[in-house]
Amino acid sequence: SQQGEEDPQALSIQEGENATMNCSYKTSINNLQWYRQNSGRGLVHLILIRSNEREKHSGRLRVTLDTSKKSSSLLITASRAADTASYFCATDAKGSSNTGKLIFGQGTTLQVKP
């Protein structure tokens, strides 16, 4: 079954606003990762948060993880038109780190209008 599910599926905001995307998953995890994909291109890793961490920052990105609710959020502050892309969460189920099985959600398509 699908591990990660993002919400919303699509988000449209004005430049300068903040964008928040959510991810829910079903099983216990070792870590949760967020990736970005520009249209027709490969995915690019943004940030990894381990199951024993609650919050992590990287530049304008802030990721939170709530293992009790099996959910994570990605916040992009002061968005720019160049942030327009699809954003995916991915999880590796506990016990799967020796197989490398990373499961992706359906993604949130973010449009930032100039």
Next chain:
Amino acid sequence: ETGVTQTPRHLVMGMTNKKSLKCEQHLGHNAMYWYKQSAKKPLELMFVYNFKEQTENNSVPSRFSPECPNSSHLFLHLHTLQPEDSALYLCASSQLGGELFFGEGSRLTVL
């Protein structure tokens, strides 16, 4: 430039053709992956190789045949595909358990 190179970037093939997708990583990683990305569907994990050994086959039809001759190279051999196999095929590499580094993908169209 992510350190993962996929060729070809675009491929059009008939259902009776045999073709191969190639992936090469220059990052010294020990794990390599094939993912399939279709429109309006989540990224689907197809195969995982760790130190050249296949550790995951996600119920992929036998018309897709992976080959991993060494830790730096990964192939996906394609034979008698169906139009619904048209998709973006993404290769990735990592240290096992770490972040994935993706190639730019091979856009496959099956006529």
